Amino acid sequence: MNATAAKGETLIELVGVRKRYRFGEAAVNALDGVDLRVAKGSFVGVIGRSGSGKSTFLNVVGGLDRPSEGSVLVQGRALMGRTSDELAAYRRQVIGFIFQSFNLVPHLTALENVALPLALAGQGYFERRRRAQELLDKVGLGARTGHRPTELSGGERQRVAIARALSNDPQLLLADEPTGNLDSRTAEEIMGMLRALHAEGCTIVLVTHDRERAERYCERIVVLEDGRVKEDRTTSAALVDLSAASVEAAPPAEGA
Amino acid sequence: MRLSDVGAHAFANLARHKLRTALTLCGVGIGVATLTVMVSLGEGIKRLIEDQVDKAELVTRITVLPKGAAGQLPIFRRGGRGGQQDDDEAGPKLDDDVVEQLGKLPGVVVVYPDTHTPWLGAELDGRVLQAESEGLPAKAITANYQRALLAGRYWTEAESQAEVAVAPSRVLEDLGIKPEAAIGTRVYFMRIDQLGRYEMEPEELPAAPDAPGAEPRPLRVRYVRPPDARLIEVEIIGVYESEEFGLAGRRFQVPLTFGRRLLAESGLERALGGQASAGRYRALTVKVEGRTDVAPVRERIEQKGFDTFAIADALKFVAIVFAVIEVLLAFFGGIGLVVSFFGIANTMVMAVLERTREIGVFKALGARDRDVRRIFLAEAAAIGVTGGALGVLFGWGVGQGLNRVGSWVMREALNERLVELFYVPGWLAVACIGVSTVVAAVAGLYPAWRAARLDPVVALRME
């Protein structure tokens, strides 16, 4: 499709994806014929106005939602026609979700939250806790494992959420406005962390309102408008050498 | 998701909402407690009756009758069939040979002829009364008999020819004689018609009227024995608690040989059937080792051409009656469970509403519908198990309390004994907890199904 797609093999492909919501006679197309490829190892920023269909796009890619039309292919295999159990397995094995409002389980500790996807996958108690501890160390919260979400700041919560999204070693990270609830300094930290994950080879699709930040961090920008792809281009960030980035020491970017 | 994790999650969620869980548990607990109390009342009464039957040794006893004689006294048969003699019984006769044969059957403890004499006159401590007698071989005196002994002793094997008696406590009580005081005294047995020949005389009429205010002294009556009375003098060597055996309370127990003689002397032998003194019996009593021996021994006896009767038959009926009573009690107790059903359903619907977003998160993280369903079902079942256990404990406590109160109120009649009217056997506790768990799980079905069906996208949009 474009230069970025050529960088690696295709991980996700959307072909003519529509998502229609009906209100009696009237209908809203949250997605209105989206064709898109996401290459393995890429860092895609999806931007657009509120209501343009960004979250719907992410949900469809993540197998949380089913398109009304068109198909989503994951490594060439369609999500369509899969049972809800198969979609759950897909989310469990392939996808890591990060949300704007963190969506941590309030009564579980940071460690338990991170271990939750592994528990759902049937992993044993000690094994999953060991893995969760590792991930919390990685996001710099190794000392806060016993804290509940309410005892953590917004930035810390989002770091826990990132650790949770990583727990199952996903092939694709889907982040829906992960910095939307954070001040700009903390937002930079989180973005730096995503960049570092990208540098480690993670494929990331990031939904954001913030065009400026997307330009700086993502290597490709997709603009949605009324459920259609309005614009799809690579950015200058695609040329930045990422070898120095690391998750532990995410460098605050210039704009902070 | 592993089931152990599902269970741990369920209990953690319950522990988190302490007040709500406590209130729901109260509801379930009271429901289960009601059920427990109701059924334990049925069980308790049944057990009291069974104990009574066991003590009376009735369940391990088989009565052997000549064929065709079951349930009928010859006195009635004769009237009905125009004066036929009792030789008209079809099968073999009950004689000492049969006693010996039956005694050799496996599982049989002892066989002895029925020498129960229902109508005898007796003179005791200067008063007269109607009495009964029963002859027993020393071998029939089991631990139950020994236990019921209030004073003195039973006869031994060596005394099988002795003319002694063990008196029922009830008769002595009526006469105002203490059991210990009766040992060594005499009782005089006679034909029942002799009682009418006794003359009554007031004893020592008061010489002067009672002093004012003093208790009027009861007028004592002396019975004057007719000079030509035919009496059989017997020494009382023991006293038994007649209530224990559930007998009428007038039955003197005597050695078998002597029992035969009393039956003959009563003049009732022919009326009752058989002729014990001539070695032909109207019935035999076969005592077996345990309840389970009753059926096989009966079968062997019937093969020999006799009719048999065992109280076990009647007990089957009692068991049916009690099953019906318990079902009724369980039905009323079960109403409490219906109430707790709705309580649990309500709690679970609330929990699903409240955790809608959490359900969305779980699904986004890869939980299957069935994982979500199991989480909520497990939560409902956990309420059921815990509430059931608490309810059983509470119901048991209430029953124990009522046992104590009841026994205290009735302490005079019960001789200070604790009577367990409410009794919770192990199976009842397990069944109550099981039923409570199943009821709770069923109450959780609909909420759990709703939770499992939630669209994750919609759930995640919830504020």
Ligand SMILES: Nc1ncnc2c1ncn2[C@@H]1O[C@H](COP(=O)(O)OP(=O)(O)OP(=O)(O)O)[C@@H](O)[C@H]1O
């Ligand atoms: N469950 C739904 N029922 C009806 N309409 C819906 C539903 N979900 C989304 N929509 C509509 O679909 C369109 C796209 O919604 P979506 O949430 O994808 O937008 P968005 O780009 O993520 O917006 P925002 O930036 O505010 O998060 C909107 O017009 C929304 O009203």
Ligand SMILES: [Mg+2]
């Ligand atoms: Mg959105």
